[in-house]
Amino acid sequence: MNIRDLIKIGFSNLWQTKLRSILTILGVVIGIGALSSMISFGTGIQKNITDAFKNNDLFTSMNVTAAKIGMDDIQHPDPGRIRDAMKEKKAPLNDSTLELIRNVEGVAIAHPEIILPCKLVMGEKNTSTRAQALPAAMGKYKPYKDLMAGTFLLSDTGRQMVLSWETMRRLGYVCIDDKQNKLSKKDSSENRILVNADTMIGKKLFLVAATIDVKKVMKNPFAMMNGAGEEAFSEDSTVFTLTGILKRSGPFGSGDIKGGAVIPAKTASEIPTLGFSSIWDILSPGKDENQYSSIYVRVGDIQEMGRIRKEIEDMDMHVFSISDQLEEIKRGFLIMDSILGAIGVVALLIAALGIINTMVMSILERTREIGIMKAIGGSDREIKTIFFVEAGSIGLIGAIFGLLLGWLFTRVATLVINNYIVPDDEVAVDLFYFPIWLILGAIAFSILISLAAGLYPAARAARIDPVKALRHD
């Protein structure tokens, strides 16, 4: 008997016991629905985060520092450990080391990282943010190469400024984009106005830099807390022209992590003395003049990261990269996916018991039929295959409707999350992702589990003695 006939018989047998077949399939539907929606949640979170990293080219970026300061120090600063790290201080970061780094093969761009806390004033509105000093050449890279309006910095001098969508919003202007074309309730209540981003280009705004003399602060840090020590602060205002607006970042985007405003590198140096220029400064105060606290490096090819990193480390410098965390992040995702998947697998295993039950019942009911098939020439293998086809069909149909159920569930969950949990002025999130491997994998897994569940019943059917079966009522 050819496979087409076996499939036909298998389906016809399922159809004979419609209600029982449907109930068994329903068990698989729920199992696959749970499994696929759980895993799609894990992959969705992973995709959102990796996309956000990719959109900001974080996988090809690294920070070079003189002392060994890592992610933990940024998240949970421990003065003792940082002091120890400072003692191990290696080569100084200055123009000559910057040049050395730039000359490393594969380095696309390297520049000192300068970030200054500031206040931006546009019309009557103002907001506190951080301005990042970047070379115009950064316009070739994400997220600066594709702006929603205007252009990136045209040169390393001049009073040009590029603002993030989020900074514009804080300044009272909601720029229309594909994610938002009307004011949210919050925007309306805060008197923001909806604007076309292009109309904002060319507007003037003030950058008010609050300079801090770190040395004065460090002399008596407790005086700051008591409101004394005001002599450490001073303010200076500079007029800039808005040349470009960055696109709104995604739900997991870095947004304003480094700064809501970008100004040319050389212009930044003209702005009155800055107390500290980056997060690295806060962690390693007391660096010498004419030294950078950190250098930002972007490599051309992600595959070159390891080699370039090693070359820079060989220069006696420390390298921090988000891609260092990648393996750890991946491990985290794997654990999360495994836990979520395990819950789904349990549901599917329960469904598998349902399949075994259905098949065994079916054999009992069809003992005589199996005997007839054997009497007219059906082989053990053909009888076994018929039952395998039945089990596999339950798995296949269950998987298709299970994926549909899982997908519907995630759509409803997304709708609920966006309508009731995410504030209406935030970018809508989609925490679920159904990649093709998940769809095909779920189908394959469901069929596999169903076939495994059919193993025992099929073997039992094949072993049936035709003489006894023909006497069976």
Added chain:
Amino acid sequence: MNIQINELVKTFRKGENTIPAVNHLSSTVRDGSFTAVVGKSGSGKSTLLNLVGGLDRPDSGEIIIDGKNVAALNRRELSVYRKTTVGIIFQSFNLIHHRTAQENVELSLAFNGITGRKRKEKSKALLESVGLGERLDHLPNELSGGETQRVSIARALANDPHVLLADEPTGNLDSSTSHEIMQLLQRLNKESGLTIIMVTHDRETAEIVSDHLIQLKDGAIMDEKIR
């Protein structure tokens, strides 16, 4: 091709007792003969038929058909033997109740690897040959007893077997329908030269239709007549 049965033994266990169903039975069934096996209930008629039909295995002895010993075939070879060499009809018809008359015949052809139009045409022709051309799409429960047995005969003939084994084919039928079925079997034997081994408790009918009569008692041949 003759069927040579040599020293065939089949016993069944019932508790601690061993009951001989077929007891050192030897006989030769000639090619093209109509052999009737008669005997009382429990004499071993059906067991003998099951052994010749490859549905059961003997404890010892041989059944030689076409040079092959059926008793020595493995499970896979037995299934090939059942679908190509023998066709079996039963007292209780044993049709698959949720399949139409044609589908029941087709199933037998399908197990022999016959597909598509050829299968459809052959199953239709077989049913027409047993007078059921108008009943192709009927389910077994929509057919009379005689019609159901004819479907069963059509199915048994589907793969052009060398031997047709009939286990009390008229046991569930009234006398006039029984007569029709017997006529049909006789026609198949005479016109097509099909070897038939029929088990029946009706000695009178057996003597009329058969040319080889085997009477069994306690699994052994009590009397054997060849005409």
